[in-house]
Amino acid sequence: MIWDGHAHIAGTGEKTPEAAMARLIVAADRMEIDRLVVSMGVSWTHDPSPDDLTRQNDQLLRALDHWNHRAFGLVYVSPKHVEASLREIDRCVRDGPMVGLKLWVAQRCDSPEADELAHRAEELQAVIFQHTWIKAGGNLPGESTPMDLAALASRRPEASFICGHGGGQWELGVRAVRSLSNVAVDLGGGDPTAGVVETAVRELGAERVLYGSDIPGRSFASQLGKVFSADLTEAQRALILGENLRRLLLPILRSKGVES
Amino acid sequence: MIDVNVSLSQWPFRRLANDEPERLVARLRSLGATEAWAGNFDALLHRDFAAVNARTAEICRRFGDGLLRPVGALNPTLPDWREDLRRCAEVHATRAVRLHPNYHGYGLDHPAFAELLDEAGRRGLIVQIALRMEDERCAHPLFKDLTATDPAPLVPLLDRPGRPKIVLLNALKNAAGGGIPRPLLEAENVWLDIAMLEGMEALGRLVDQLGSDRILFGSHAPFFAPEAAKLKLKESPLSPENAEAIQRGNAHRLLAR
Numbered sequence: 435m436i437w438d439g440h441a442h443i444a445g446t447g448e449k450t451p452e453a454a455m456a457r458l459i460v461a462a463d464r465m466e467i468d469r470l471v472v473s474m475g476v477s478w479t480h481d482p483s484p485d486d487l488t489r490q491n492d493q494l495l496r497a498l499d500h501w502n503h504r505a506f507g508l509v510y511v512s513p514k515h516v517e518a519s520l521r522e523i524d525r526c527v528r529d530g531p532m533v534g535l536k537l538w539v540a541q542r543c544d545s546p547e548a549d550e551l552a553h554r555a556e557e558l559q560a561v562i563f564q565h566t567w568i569k570a571g572g573n574l575p576g577e578s579t580p581m582d583l584a585a586l587a588s589r590r591p592e593a594s595f596i597c598g599h600g601g602g603q604w605e606l607g608v609r610a611v612r613s614l615s616n617v618a619v620d621l622g623g624g625d626p627t628a629g630v631v632e633t634a635v636r637e638l639g640a641e642r643v644l645y646g647s648d649i650p651g652r653s654f655a656s657q658l659g660k661v662f663s664a665d666l667t668e669a670q671r672a673l674i675l676g677e678n679l680r681r682l683l684l685p686i687l688r689s690k691g692v693e694s
Numbered sequence: 695m696i697d698v699n700v701s702l703s704q705w706p707f708r709r710l711a712n713d714e715p716e717r718l719v720a721r722l723r724s725l726g727a728t729e730a731w732a733g734n735f736d737a738l739l740h741r742d743f744a745a746v747n748a749r750t751a752e753i754c755r756r757f758g759d760g761l762l763r764p765v766g767a768l769n770p771t772l773p774d775w776r777e778d779l780r781r782c783a784e785v786h787a788t789r790a791v792r793l794h795p796n797y798h799g800y801g802l803d804h805p806a807f808a809e810l811l812d813e814a815g816r817r818g819l820i821v822q823i824a825l826r827m828e829d830e831r832c833a834h835p836l837f838k839d840l841t842a843t844d845p846a847p848l849v850p851l852l853d854r855p856g857r858p859k860i861v862l863l864n865a866l867k868n869a870a871g872g873g874i875p876r877p878l879l880e881a882e883n884v885w886l887d888i889a890m891l892e893g894m895e896a897l898g899r900l901v902d903q904l905g906s907d908r909i910l911f912g913s914h915a916p917f918f919a920p921e922a923a924k925l926k927l928k929e930s931p932l933s934p935e936n937a938e939a940i941q942r943g944n945a946h947r948l949l950a951r
Contacts (some may be wrong), residue, residue: 464929625828629709663920
């Protein structure tokens, strides 16, 4: 069972959300991937307005419409627009099919505004996927580091967080979230550097490590290669490839009556 | 399968699971490799290239029963680099040399680089140019300003009399060939490996654009998990002919003098 926790409909080369989703599924089938967790729309901005958040979430809802048996959605929100984001959470998660939140690079997540979004996610048992990077040349102004996420996660111990990209520089990212049992790390979106999986498993335990690809900007191949190449037991590999993500999503899926 | 992008010894900033030759050979063989063109991580920061190349040749002789094909390291800004080149060709019997211009602090517009191309072309040596070794965003703080080598100055050098065979390693980051001038993508004497190629079905899209005859299988092992490159062939719907060319045939033809 392979569940990919990090996918997008932007950048497939297709013109509509529906076609983009269909294209993702074709490639996922070729790689024997069972489920995709998808976020954001067909074109992105670093600092989306409330209208842009709604537009992108609408696009994702269209993309998911015929693929509820294969894909789950994360509602795109921004700490810069708390009220609008809370409305989007209610619309897309509480009253819609989505199962979590996606925060990108509009504002660093150690801000108090992010706490309000995390609190709402906690109430709905929704996971929170936060993009994180530690870039050698410096982050974008609103781009979170794993240390920012650690600060938020320590304030919201009941919420469930995913540290996107493992912080990019994963040797540092893993350390930053090591002490926080409510944070799992996403393996997606970086080069298939040898050692990333083993390091995460050694420091966090296999239960806190999630396969994800960041498709279509990345390939399924390079990201799966990290997990298939890693020196793991088969039980650990199964956890990372899908069982952990399924476990994290199970409460909200059950609340929605979704078979998984 | 012929892997044209493998390195021996240790990555300077981290131990890798397969940075011992026995383990590297075993891993590559398990994936179906029949040949691996092996450079040496030591060439990034060491200055004694004669010693680096001697070690590379020795490791390739001792391990792998012929799997490892030595690739010599050269830096044309070092004094008497021609002697390093001569030893590669005449003592170590290498068929290829590998350059790391960004680590060695020169651009491809350096006059010595053109001289190296001429000399390599005259000797029939393949010139591998590693444009980068890792995602610049992940660099050690001391190397945060180290950018990838700009391949553009190579364009006017392609038709030099020696007609060197040039392989750009770690150059392609997506199927559009972003950052690589079109003349290089289309040149008959320039080949590209897939180690850093990214994007959904990217290899298939690349073949649609460039054809398959100058695309080489390269894994960048052991720094990268070699399974990643192998799986790229599964992710894209390739004809058996194209898959064979990328995995073996193109490298085989490249070696033919």
